[in-house]
Amino acid sequence: MGGRIASNASSHRCRILAVTILLFPFLVDLVSPRPLVSGRIVGTVKDAASDKSLAGANVVLQGTKLGTAAGFDGSFRIARVPPGTYSVIATFVGYHKQSVSIQVLADEVAKIDFELRQDFFRGEEVIVTGIASRTSRANSPVSVSRIQVNDFTKTNSYQNLTQLVNGKLAGVSVQPSSGNVASGFRFNVRSGTGLTGSGQPVIYLDGARIESSDYFGFGVGGQGTSLLADLNPEEIETIEVLKGPAAAASYGTSGANGVVLITTKHGRPSEDTGVAIDYKLVLGVNQQSYHYRESEMISARAANQVFSSGNIVQNSLSASGGTQLLRYFTSFDSRVEQGIFRQSRMNRKSLRANLTAVPNKKLTFRVNTNHTYNRTNRPHNDNSAKGLLANTVLAPQPYNFTDSTAIANIHSEVRSNHFIGSAQAQYLPLTTLTTRIAVGIDENSIEHEAFFPVEFDYSPDARLDAGFRSVRAQHITLFTYSIDAAYRLALGSDWRISGVVGSQLFDRRLRSTATEKFDFLTSLVHALGAGRQLAGVSEGFEHRREAGIFAEAGLAFRDQYFFSARLRRDWATAIGRQAATIAYPGMSLAVRLDKYDWLPRTFGLLKTRVAYGETGILPDLRDAIPVLWGPEEGGEGVGAVISQIGNRAIKPERVKEIEIGLDAEFQNKYAIELTYYHQKVSDALIRFRDAPSTGKVAGLPPINIGQAHGSGFELLLHAAPVESRKVDLNMTLTGSWRSNEVDALGGAQPLFDGNNINVIKDGLPKHEFYKQVVEGALFNEDGTYAGPRISETRVALGNPIPGHHGSFALNLRLLNNLGLYVLTDWATGHKVFNRTRRFRAIFGGDSEHNRLGTQIGLYQEGNSKFVENVESLAPGTSEYEAAATRFARLETSSNINSNWIEPADFFKLRELSLNYRFHDLLPKLGLANFLKDLQVTFSGRNLWTISRYSGPDPEVNFNGSFGAIQGQDFMTSQHPRVYNLAFRFSL
C-alpha cells in the first residue's frame, strides 16, 4: 500500500514536471522585455566554398544579449535591436567564426550575409582543458577528443553511450560486454596503465560527477545493467574526453584513467518563432548478426532458434529557444526496444529541462535537470545453466539443463529511477574575473525483481524449482560541489595571464538491500510474503567523501606561446582515517608554429604541444582498515567472520603522464592530430594475496608496491577533398596504438582473475592471458593417443584489450540533400578466451572435437561424443598423428584453457546511413513557413564483421565490464545487427 502511494506521488510529480516543461516556452515568451525604438538585422549564413545554407548557425551581437540561430535556409533575423553600431558574429560548429561591423538605425533593416570557411581542425572550438579552464582547440596544450553529438543523432539513432562513442574517438575505444540491451561497457582510454580499480574514466554530466558502474543484482549469469544506459544520446550536445593525467591533472584523484565530460543541449535565442521544436521518430529492428553453423556445433539449429527480431520504437520531442534573458531546452524521449532475445527489453522514458538565465551581463544561472525511468529485462545467459545460450550451444541435445518453457518464464526486471541535475551560478565582478559556484546531484534508485515461477520445472535446482523470488534495491546519491574563480588579464599587447583557483567536494552514499525467498505454492501470488523459506537477506551501506583544492596559472605570449602550470591537493575518506592528503602537479606548453612568418601560408594551423601531469587512483573505501569483521548467518545463528583485511598505511596509486603532440591544418582541406604519450605508475595498489594458510584470505590487502608503464600513439586525420554546392566529401581516420607492462609487483605473486587465466604479472601487459600451452600430443607405445603434451610453465598468450584500434568515417553529400555516412572500425592485437567452445567440447556439442575423438578411437560407440559414419584412423599413421595433435588442442582440462584463447582481431562495418533532407522541397510544397526541416534516414549498425575469432562476436566479456576477468566469451550474447528508419521534423 505504501509503495502504491509513493508511486502515485512520484507519478503526480512527474506529471507536474511534464506540464511545466511543456508550458515553459510560452512562459518565457511572456516575460521577455520589449524595446521601444529599434531596428532589425537580417541576412544569411552560408558555407563559403559550397554556398550551402548553414541552418542553426549562431548569430550574436557582441556585447549584447541579442542574437539568434539561422533557419533551415540559412537566413536569420534579429529584431528589436536598439540603434547603434554593432559587431555581429556568426559561428557554426566546424567553421571559423566571422565578425562583421554594422550600423543599425531606428525602424530600418540592416543586412549581412556571412560566408563561413570550414574549420577542419575545429581549432576555434572551445574545449575543456581543466576543471575551470577552457581554451580554443587551436591553442590547447593537450589532446582532447570531442564528439559533436548532434552531428550523429541528427540523423542516426543510438541506444546508448556505447553505440554513440564507438569508433569516433582517437585514443579511446569502447568495449561493450554483450549484445544485451542496456549492457555494460568498458572505456579503454590510452594505455590503461593504472593497476588499481576498474581502469575507468571519471564521468561528469553538465558538471555533476555521475556513477558509471554496472548494476548486477540477482545474477542472470554475467551481465549487469549499466547505469549509463539511462543516458539518452538525443539530449547530449558534446562529449569530451581528457585522456590522461597530462590533461586531467586538475581533476586529481580518480582522473588517472581520463575524464569524460558530457554536456547536454541548451537553448539558443530564437527571435523568429520563439521556439524551435524537433520531433524524431525512429522505427528499427534488432536482428541476430551471427548464425551458428552445424559444422561448428551439433545444436546449431536450436541455437539459432532462440534469437528473434526485436522492434525499436523511439519518439523524441524537444523544444528549445528563449531570449537573451532566458533560454531553455526541454525534451521528452521514449525508447522501447526489444533485443534479440525475447527477455531482453528496454523501456526508457527521459525528461529533460535545461534552463539558462542571464539577468545581466555579469550574472548567469544554469539549471540542468533530467529524470529517466528505465525498465530493462535481462535474459539469463553467460555463466548460467538457465541461459538460452547455455542450453543451446553446449550439448548436442538442446535444453540439456533447463526446459525451454521454464527459461521463457524466468522474470528479471530492473527499474531505474534516475535523476541527474546540476545548478550553476556564474558571476563576473570584473571583466577579467569569473567566479563560479555549482552543485550537482546524481541520484539513482534501482528496484530489481527476479522470479522463477513454481509452475515451471527448474529441477534439479531444488530452490528455484520450488518457486524463487529475489527483490533488491539500490540507492546511490552522489553530490558534487564546486567553487572556483578564474581571472584573465592582458599585460600590454603581447602578454596574457590567466589563473584559476577552486575547490571540489564529492559526497557519495550507497545503500542496498536484498531479500530472497523460495518455496512458493503458486506464482499467482508471488510477493515475498508468499515464499515460505528465506534464501537470503542482506543490507549494505557505504559513505565516502572526497575533497580537493586546485590552482592553475597560464601565460600566453602573442597568442603563439602558451604555458600553464597546475597543482591539485586531494583528501578522501578512502585514503585513511587521518585524512591523508596527496598532491598532483601538472604543466604544459603549446607553440603555434603557424604564427611564424617563415611557415608557408598553406598551414592554417601548425602547433606543437607538450604536457605533463599526475593524478591518482583511490583505494577502496575500507582498504585502510586493518581488520574488519562482518556478520555471517549459518545454522548456528549469526556470528562474526573476518570480512576484510586492509592496510593502515595505504595511499593512492600515482599515475604520471607526459604527452607530446603535433596539430596541423593545411590547404584548408586537411587536418592532422598526432599524439605520443608515456605513462608511468608508481605506488600501484597491489592486492597482496597472502598464503591461505596464514588465514588472511578475506579480501586481498593492498600494498603500494606496484609499478607499471605504458605508452602509445594517437592519430586523427581529417580530409575534405571535395567540397562544392552539389557534392561534399569528408573523411576521418583515427588510429590508436597502445601498450603497457607491469614492471614490478613488489614480490607479490601474480594476480589472476577468478578463472585463473587473465593475469597481472611483472614483465607482462595488464590482463594478459597467461597459461600453460599444449605443445602437441603424447602417444603410447602402440601409437595410440595418450593425451596432450603440456608446457611446463605458463606463457603469455596475448591480451584481451586490443593493442591497436582504428576507425574510418566517410561523409558524402550528394545533390545538396542526400547524405551517406559510413563508419568502419577495427582492432588488432586482440585475443578472446572462447570458454563457450571449451564447454561445448566438454558437453559433447563440438563437432570437430567429437569427430577427431572418434577418428583417434577415443570415442567409441556408446559414448555420447561418438560420431557415426566417421572412420577411425590407424594408430601410427601420419593421419592419426595429425588428428591426435589437433585433438590435443581441443582438450578441455582447465590447466590448458590456453587451447581456447583465439585471435580476435576484427573489422566491422559499424554504421552506415543514408539520409535525405527535404531542404529544397519544403519551400516548393509551401511547407517552409512552419516546417524548418524534414529529414529521413535509413541506417544500419553492425552490418558486417570480419574476424578470425571462431565465436559469434569478438566484442564480449561474460563477466561485465569492470572486473579482473577480461576478454572471456562464455555463452555471451552477440551484438545485434540494427536497422533504423528515422524521420526528423523541425518546426
Next chain:
Amino acid sequence: MKNLIMICFLSGLIFLISVCADFVEDVDPLISSVEDELLTDESQIPFLITGIKVRFANPVHDNLMALAAALSDEMFFDTNVPDATDPNLGEIDKGQIDLNNGALLNPFRFLGELRFVTDALLVRIERIDFTDAQLENQARYVAHLYGGITRYLYATYFSLDETTPGGVIDAGPFIPAAEMYELALEKWQDALRFAVTPAESRVVSSLIARLYLYAGDAVQARAFAEQGMVAGDEPLQSRYSTISPNFFWENAGLGRPQLVVDQRFFAYGQADSSERVRLPLSEIMGSDDQTVYYRQTKYPLPESPLAFMTWEENELILAELELTTNPISALDRINRVRASHGLAAFVPETGVLTLDDLMTERDKELWLTGARMVDQNRFGLWHLPEGHWRYLPIPQEERNANPFID
C-alpha cells in the same frame, strides 16, 4: 551588491578549502562490519564463537567432505547428469587435479582462516578480564576444539603431492600428516581441560580416538574411544540454514546434482531394502534419457546438519580396534549401530566378522562424512591408477605465496 557577492564567494571558497580534511572524515559509520579493536570485550565473545562455528560449517566442513566424497569412490561427476556443469568437480572425481582447481580454493582458504581465528581467539581471551568464568571456559573450549579440527583436516585431507598427506600453517614449511596430527592432539588435549560438560569431554575423546586410529596408534585410539561418545550422545555436527545451505544439498544432492553417488549405494538398498533408511537416494534421469543416476538424500534439505563425530563412529572405531582381539565384541558394536537405524543384526557369512565386513559397514554408516577417502587410503582400496591424487592437493595459491613449498 557586487561587494556582497564577492565577499560571499570568497568566504565560500575559503570555507571549502579549509574544511576539506574535516569533510572527508565526517562520514556515517559502517553498518555491516566492525573494526577488530571493537571486539575486545567479553560481551562480543558469543558473536565470535558463533562465527567460528558458522565458518567451520560453511565452506570448510561441507565443502571438504563433499570433495573427499568426489575424490573417493563414493560420488562422481558426469556431464550427462542434468545441471552437472562444473569441470572442477570432474577433475577431483578423476583424481587428475590441477593445482588451480577452483573447487579447492574456498575450503582451503577458509580452513586457513578458521585456523587463524581460532588461534586469535585465544590471544583475544587473554586480553579480556572475564566476569563470566563459564563463558571464558566455553571460549577456550571452542578455540581449542576447532583449532584442533583445522589441523586434523589438513593432515587428513590435504597433501603436498599425490600421496604425501599433510598441511601447512602460517605460510611455513610443509607439515607431514603425522606431525600435523600431533598439533591437533595438543589442541584437543587442551580442549579436554576446558570442556564444560561430560558430553563435551566425550566428543573430544572420540575425536582423539579417531585421530590415533588414522595415525595408526591402536593403543591410544582404544584408550580414548573407550572414553568417547556413547549411545544417545548428540553428534558434533555442523548446522546449516536455507541462507547458508549444506554443500551436499546445494551441489551434490537435491539442490543441484553436480555430484551423484556411486551405483553400489543403490545396490546396497536393493540387496536389503531396510538399508535405504541410512542410504536414502533419489533417482535422476541422465540427459541422454537412458542412464539413471542417484542423488544422495542423506542431506535432503538446505539446513540438513552434517556430522563431524558421532557415537556410532566411535563404536565403529572400537569395533575396528577389537576386530582381531575380540571379534564378537566388534560385531556387537556394529549391530548396536545398525539397531539404532532399525536394521537387523549383521550375520557374517563366515560366522566371524572380517575386515571386509567392517569396511562395508563403515562404507554405509559413515557414508558422505569424509571417512571413505581415509579408509581407501588406509586399507589400500584406492580406486584410481598410480599417479592420481589420493588426497586433495594444497592449491597453487598457497604454493605461490609460501616460500617453503613448490
